[in-house]
Amino acid sequence: MYQYQSFKAMIACWGVALVIALSINACAGFKPAVKRLGDATYEAVLTARNTADNMVANGSMSKIQRQEFAKNITVPTLTILEQAIIDTLAWKEGEPIPENVSRLIGQLTKSADDILKTFGKDSNLHSNMLKAKSAAQEFLDKVQ
């Protein structure tokens, strides 16, 4: 009888451990998803920035246009990305998704459109923006 009670207690303990582990595993995908989204966004902005600098160097973009590009695209995107990363670092399991992470997806879509309008179908930019967009989509699929 004593052995049977111990056995039941052991099963219950391991059962609880299993449930806790599975719950934590289910929540642990948030930070890696933000990381992938952040990487893709950073790469997209960096490539766009380098392309804009090259365009200024070869005379196909004026310095004023470059400044507007920084004001309207790179700085706002990087500001929200910075905030999203800071919020994600402070995020704890069970808390709602930080608002800046949701805002980043909206900003990314806007920046992608603006970049494509500014640069046309530049291959590097296009593929990078597609990567950023697919990271955003993957993120949405994961958190929704």
Added chain:
Amino acid sequence: MTKEQLAILALQAGFEALLGLFRRHQQGENVTADLDALLKKVQSLKAEEEFIANEDLGTGSVGSDPNPLINPGNKPLTTEELIKGLKVED
């Protein structure tokens, strides 16, 4: 299935769950370090872009030149300094 076999299975399941938890914890630490590194890169790029966004293009001032070797102290140059800098040697 005997009680002993069930106990072994339960132990195995519990051990694997804890091992998974440990791996997740380690992965979480790696992700935090990666996010920290990404944050530094983002802040650095943002600072460069903010400089361009706030650059005074209207006056053509070289006072905003970011290169400290060309413009030590990042101060606006005087007219004499500008003329000296533009002077072409014969």
